[in-house]
Amino acid sequence: MQSIILTLSRKNMLKNKLPLVIIFFLLIISCKKEDGAKVLYLGHSLPQSHPVHKGILEFQKALENKSGGTLKVKIFPDGQLGSEREVLELLQIGSVAATKVSAATLSNFVPEYHILGIPYLFRDKNHRFEILEGAIGKSILEKGSKFWLRGLCYYDAGSRSFYTSSKPIRTPDDLRGLKIRVMNNQMAINMVNAMGGSATPLAYGELYTAIQQGVVDGAENNPPSFVTSNHYEISKYYTLDQHSAVPDVLLIGTKFWDKLSDKEKIWVQQAADESAQAQKKFWSDSVDESMRIAKEAGVEIIIPDKSLFAKKSKSVLEEFVNKYPDMETIVNQIKNE
Known part of the structure; x- marks a missing residue:
């Protein structure tokens, strides 16, 4: 079996204090073949009920079918191999073949992904997918290769909105004085602070x-994450301001990719593209179901004037282009598409 992975995550390596010589030995033997098949080990942090995991299952099925069983995918969900950042680092050293991460997390490795987190960058869902599935989106996927992280496709992660436990958010002024958990991502931090809240980076597993x-x-x-995390049980206000639409990204490490034949690379890319289309439907169904569950649980769904939030967050774009002036052209291309 060829599996570009260590079956122990870096977290477990540290916990068990494995000597470096053993770690390197495990990496070497992980490249063996079994039954003539190459096994692509894929780790991610989402639960198996999540629509993105269902999309990954489609990738698994499509790749095995296209390759006639010569390429297989073994999936490790629920953060079994570590956090998103930890698994990305495992891809870079070649001990994991693939992963799914948020573009926000990926932006800490590949700067171009910051673009996809700019508040209110996309006009609507159709515009978002025109960009992601077109030349601009594909170009950003390719940017990661120089960091050993080749993007295969985007998965729909919907739009992100605020939810709170103590008081409803109807306008940006209502965020004043509230501590709002965000990903450890500078753009997300800047956005919440610009809107008047107090951005608080925190591990997702600690949030409940x-x-x-x-x-x-x-x-x-987004709604599916709001519900699958059970945060709707303790947060009774959900404001659909839809401030950003940060996609998830299916990635393959270049250390694994470069060992594939040209035909195998085609199969992997085709399987990824097909899984992305299937995942859109899973996502749409999950949003509908999640909103139903939240409403039945007594969550107040608030539809605010999004223009108020967009106006407050304009400084985020200004700060971004000042920091990354070479990316302003891409931003303008997206806005003008």
């Missing part, structure tokens, strides 16, 4: 308890 204990007043995320 943090809201419950009042460490933070709320967070921002």
